[in-house]
Amino acid sequence: MDNHLPTLEDVAERAGVSTATVSRSLNAPDRVSAHTRDKVMAAVRELGYAPNFGAQALAAKRTNTFGAIIPTMENAIFARGLQAFQEELSREGITLLVASSSYSPELEEEQMRALVARGADALLLIGHDRTPECYAFLEHRQIPHVVAWTYDKTRARLSIGFDNRKAMKALADRVLDLGHRTIAMISAETAGNDRARERVEGVKDAIEASGLNPAALRLVETPYAIANGASAFEALMQGADRPTAVLCGNDVLAAGALSMARKLGIDVPGDVSITGFDDIEIAEIVTPPLTTVHVPHREMGRGAARLLVALRNGEDPGPSVELEARLEWRETLGVVCG
Amino acid sequence: MDNHLPTLEDVAERAGVSTATVSRSLNAPDRVSAHTRDKVMAAVRELGYAPNFGAQALAAKRTNTFGAIIPTMENAIFARGLQAFQEELSREGITLLVASSSYSPELEEEQMRALVARGADALLLIGHDRTPECYAFLEHRQIPHVVAWTYDKTRARLSIGFDNRKAMKALADRVLDLGHRTIAMISAETAGNDRARERVEGVKDAIEASGLNPAALRLVETPYAIANGASAFEALMQGADRPTAVLCGNDVLAAGALSMARKLGIDVPGDVSITGFDDIEIAEIVTPPLTTVHVPHREMGRGAARLLVALRNGEDPGPSVELEARLEWRETLGVVCG
DNA sequence: TTGTAGGCGTTATCAG
DNA sequence: CTGATAACGCCTACAA
Numbered sequence: 232m233d234n235h236l237p238t239l240e241d242v243a244e245r246a247g248v249s250t251a252t253v254s255r256s257l258n259a260p261d262r263v264s265a266h267t268r269d270k271v272m273a274a275v276r277e278l279g280y281a282p283n284f285g286a287q288a289l290a291a292k293r294t295n296t297f298g299a300i301i302p303t304m305e306n307a308i309f310a311r312g313l314q315a316f317q318e319e320l321s322r323e324g325i326t327l328l329v330a331s332s333s334y335s336p337e338l339e340e341e342q343m344r345a346l347v348a349r350g351a352d353a354l355l356l357i358g359h360d361r362t363p364e365c366y367a368f369l370e371h372r373q374i375p376h377v378v379a380w381t382y383d384k385t386r387a388r389l390s391i392g393f394d395n396r397k398a399m400k401a402l403a404d405r406v407l408d409l410g411h412r413t414i415a416m417i418s419a420e421t422a423g424n425d426r427a428r429e430r431v432e433g434v435k436d437a438i439e440a441s442g443l444n445p446a447a448l449r450l451v452e453t454p455y456a457i458a459n460g461a462s463a464f465e466a467l468m469q470g471a472d473r474p475t476a477v478l479c480g481n482d483v484l485a486a487g488a489l490s491m492a493r494k495l496g497i498d499v500p501g502d503v504s505i506t507g508f509d510d511i512e513i514a515e516i517v518t519p520p521l522t523t524v525h526v527p528h529r530e531m532g533r534g535a536a537r538l539l540v541a542l543r544n545g546e547d548p549g550p551s552v553e554l555e556a557r558l559e560w561r562e563t564l565g566v567v568c569g
Numbered sequence: 570m571d572n573h574l575p576t577l578e579d580v581a582e583r584a585g586v587s588t589a590t591v592s593r594s595l596n597a598p599d600r601v602s603a604h605t606r607d608k609v610m611a612a613v614r615e616l617g618y619a620p621n622f623g624a625q626a627l628a629a630k631r632t633n634t635f636g637a638i639i640p641t642m643e644n645a646i647f648a649r650g651l652q653a654f655q656e657e658l659s660r661e662g663i664t665l666l667v668a669s670s671s672y673s674p675e676l677e678e679e680q681m682r683a684l685v686a687r688g689a690d691a692l693l694l695i696g697h698d699r700t701p702e703c704y705a706f707l708e709h710r711q712i713p714h715v716v717a718w719t720y721d722k723t724r725a726r727l728s729i730g731f732d733n734r735k736a737m738k739a740l741a742d743r744v745l746d747l748g749h750r751t752i753a754m755i756s757a758e759t760a761g762n763d764r765a766r767e768r769v770e771g772v773k774d775a776i777e778a779s780g781l782n783p784a785a786l787r788l789v790e791t792p793y794a795i796a797n798g799a800s801a802f803e804a805l806m807q808g809a810d811r812p813t814a815v816l817c818g819n820d821v822l823a824a825g826a827l828s829m830a831r832k833l834g835i836d837v838p839g840d841v842s843i844t845g846f847d848d849i850e851i852a853e854i855v856t857p858p859l860t861t862v863h864v865p866h867r868e869m870g871r872g873a874a875r876l877l878v879a880l881r882n883g884e885d886p887g888p889s890v891e892l893e894a895r896l897e898w899r900e901t902l903g904v905v906c907g
Numbered sequence: 908t909t910g911t912a913g914g915c916g917t918t919a920t921c922a923g
Numbered sequence: 924c925t926g927a928t929a930a931c932g933c934c935t936a937c938a939a
Contacts, residue, residue: 236710238916249926254918264924279709284686285632286916288623289931296687304648306850314643317669326683329667331652345664349634350622371617372574457854486854493856512644512795516828518856576932587910592934602908624932627915 237278246274257282288350297539298328298346299355300339302424303455306483307511309357312379315532316355323540325352334455336362336423347374353543355379355535359386360425375542379535381426382553389542390551391534395426398524398556399433399478400440402506405558406476407441410567411504414438415449415474417463417484430480430508449474453484460487461494468495468503475503475567482507482514482523489517489563500565510559519562527554575616584612595620626688635877636666636684637693638677640762641793644821645849647695650717653870654693661878663690672793674700674761685712691881693717693873697724698763713880717873719764720891727880728889729872733764736862736894737771737816738778740844743896744814745779748905749842752776753787753812755801755822768818768846787812791822798825799832806833806841813841813905820845820852820861827855827901838903848897857900865892 243250248267256263256271263271274280288294297320301309317327330346332339339361346354347368353375369376378390406414416434419427435445451466453459460483467477468491479485485507492499499505499519507514507523514521534552541548581588586605594601594609601609612618626632635658639647655665666684670677677699684692685706691713707714716728744752754772757765773783789804791797798821805815806829817823823845830837837843837857845852845861852859872890879886 251926281682281686283627283916284688285623285626289621289627290917294623304652305645306648307645310642310644314669326687344619348619348622349664457850490854513851513854516795516824516851516855518831590909621932628934
């Protein structure tokens, strides 16, 4: 059996009109008389017609597909924001393609090319750090794009997010207020990750503002994983001069630290305070619930979608938008012990 | 500036050959002389040429793109499997498009159409339950597809996964062995979700096998979310005849139950045992660590990719494959109290 | 081994 | 409001 899928022409023939009219009925219904439109739609339904994407893309030079490149799909940091992004896009009839760069700059470029080759009209990017090649590619192909998960007024590129440094400083201020003086930080790797870097700077800002020496901050960098948070915490607790507070660059590392504390019989926040960042789901269900920085995931996703749609449509998206991240006070942060 | 992207023709001109030769150099290098190929490749590089996806798809009737429709991106159940799926595909030069149906049958059909319209050559589907329209569409368009996350020998459709019912029965057997007699279950909604349903049946199987009445199982169904697991657990603990064991259909619900137990001052597993299913990351970091069923996520993803590639290539993928899910013994399951 | 030319299914321009 | 018709960029017989 010759499985010939119905084409525009088949529909046109069946409806007794031209292919142009069918196309218009589908894409610009108001430019066609109601009567004709009904005839066409009926034919479409009877034939089970669906447009051929390749042909459509070829002719229209537009795919109605956006791409997003996120550092990882393996945990939930980007999930909620992405969900909101996608919901907003689907409202516009746009399909979302997602690719993961696994926190690798080289891979990011590759994924970028893949998405664009697949016809992505616009891209959602996470953070400002990426290779010059990536930016050159975006420039060269004139790909509309927006940077999310960070807001940095010093950068010209269109972005939507929050000020990671400021948010982390606010948290650290609070920690210092509580009397903590020996502070450690477990951060995601800062190379190629401006968000992680900004958070570290935020902690240093707070330390400095309180009159202490920021160089005294004990900092350990480790890749993004629960197990790594655990071993980093263990290492930190090894030394003689134990910190009374361990600030983590994100909730995943904090969850690892917390589980290690439990394993070591260290009471949180009795013996040591632990904080996270992001406020993803695990922050709530961990024991005790994690004090962290709440990030406006959904708002960010939705806003990014709107900016990108405007860009793609050649409209003025307006300036970058700064969202607020706020302290989510739960139970792992307490006054300094002893 | 007229941003004209280089086309095959531009490359051909530059290399001093025909477009056909350029195309061949790219897609079938061995059908071209080494000398010519080098010339062409040089031109490709100099011009920064990249094929136009739409045109390619239109002409070749193949996109080298597979699609996956998962019920949700909001939590990690499918993340690990999908990651493995995608890694295997990229080894074959295939790009993965992911769409989420939000556990809605209607949306699934829509996403299916979108992915196929976008040129997906083949689809990864989760579970057997879906509307007749979905299956009709797959049949009609002859879309290669494979069902994952479940194995059911009674179904003809190609699938890869584990026997949800058997796995859950094994867990429940263990619970009964431990002396539990008043058992409750918190399940994801079973309508349109064969995996959830099978898990419930598995528990009933075990109860029946132990000589008790499966109708006595106290069952509460609720959508997939931590908060729902918590409130379901609270409701269950309300009544007079408290269960001594609460089996949850997945780790997310179990995590919710666990956190509620803590809030209510109910000791786990001292007062009541709680179990999960899936063995996602949170199962390990929750307090106490969750006894659950370990699912072979990566193996499933990789296997699904291989089946699908074979199908798409017109090769014989062989029969459906059954993987093993095994009990992951941790701390939330104990002998019956009192 | 290489080139020629027709066709893939839509959109968009321009008359009517 | 509708209908021809020319792109769109690439692939692939078929011929040379």
